[in-house]
Amino acid sequence: MxxxxxxxxxxxxxPVDPRVTEAVLPYLGGLFGNPSSGHACGERPRAALRQAREQVAALIAARPGEVVFTGSGSEANLLAIRGAALAGRRHVVTQATEHPAVLETCRALQRLHGVRVTVLPVGPGGRLDPSALAAVAGLDAALVSVMAANNETGVLQPIRELADVARRHGALFHCDAAQAAGKIPLDVGELGVDLLTVVGHKMYAPKGIAALYVRDGVRLEPVVYGGGQERGLRAGTENVALAAGLGAAAVLAAEDLAGxxxxxxxxxxxxxxxxxxxxxxxxxxxxxxxxxxxxxxxxxxxxxxxxxxxxxxxxxxxxxxxxxxxxxxxxxxxxxxxxxxxxxxxxxxxxxxxxxxxxxxxxxxxxxxxxxxxx
Structure with missing residues (x-):
């Protein structure tokens, strides 16, 4: 070929940025300890995980404790959408040009849990009109999920306006920012979102690592049950190496935006x-x-x-x-x-x-x- x-x-x-690779490698070698361990071997991994959380949070103007690491953007979307629907009202609103990770999660919730799903149309330019959301968001929705930027066309959605509509109707707002993170500035406070997905392999980190911003106070059903890691939302020993890579990628992305x-x-x-x-x-x-x-x-x-x-x-x-x-x-x-x-x-x-x-x-x-x- x-x-x-x-x-x-x-x-x-x-591609993985060589500077990201440098951040990953120590935790594939001698610094292998479990970050939850109480002994000395867990200290450096624990500190690295904490730093990575701070770095990802800084990219989107969140608090470190609001960052939950996941294994992919699809998993982060699943945690946000399924988590909100099963923890609250059984109605989810999204739009027709979402990534399959969102649309298929909605279909599964409809099929397996009887969740009502509303899929809104977009205009010829690919954008969702906030007035179209306003017409349905009052129908007792638990969550509205709209991507920041489309993966095929690059079209940016009016997230702030859409989130305002959702808030007025008491719905949580999730934004899949997989394509947007590192390419345009993102501030979760200014956007008014409750949940936001960031994906490593879209911003020069390895595949297999992503993060979900979960605003303090938002209640979600966990995606993985077990030992209580990641605020109890995603159990399992954390992948310190890849989290460190995502953190380094977030720092580089912020430098690109500023430069x-x-x-x-x-x-x-x-x-x-x-x-x-x-x-x-x-x-x-x-x-x-x-x-x-x-x-x-x-x-x-x-x-x-x-x-x-x-x-x-x-x-x-x-x-x-x-x-x-x-x-x-x-x-x-x-x-x-x-x-x-x-x-x-x-x-x-x-x-x-x-x-x-x-x-x-x-x-x-x-x-x-x-x-x-x-x-």
């Missing part, structure tokens, strides 16, 4: 769009709101071709489509379909997501390869 020359799939997963890295990446993304439009005149269409979008994400459709075929003809570019292929038959992206895009346009879509080390040369090479592949 040919190694990709340009990596434009950071929304799927990021203007998102603006640099946004300029490269816009240059990529410009080159594609110039090389394929009249054939390139941006999907999702251009005004309300992550700085690193570009979702475009190219007339007359399947996105999957374009990527197959440009093996040096690592990128994604939102469509699925089953036995040679392509199914349009559910996200783009929910936005009202016709099947042909959804099947022609490419998700191009840039990262910390993307360069102008990467953009030029990727644009040339995709233009040639699209014919």
């Amino acid at each position: 040919k190694q990709c020359e340009v990596y434009l799939d950071h929304n799927a997963t990021t 203007g890295v998102p603006a640099r990446i946004a300029a490269l993304r816009d240059e990529l769009l410009r080159r594609l439009e110039a090389g394929l005149p009249g054939r390139v269409h941006r999907n999702g709101s251009a005004e309300h979008c992550l700085p690193n994400t570009l979702n475009v459709s190219i007339n007359g071709v399947l996105g999957a075929d374009v990527l197959a003809a440009a093996p040096g570019v690592a990128a994604s489509t939102g469509s699925a292929c089953h036995s040679g038959t392509h199914t349009p992206s559910p996200v783009l379909t929910a936005m009202g895009l016709p099947a042909a346009r959804a099947l022609g879509a490419l998700r191009l997501s840039l990262g910390r080390w993307s360069t102008p040369d990467d953009i030029a090479s990727a644009a040339d390869a995709l233009i040639a592949a699209a014919g």
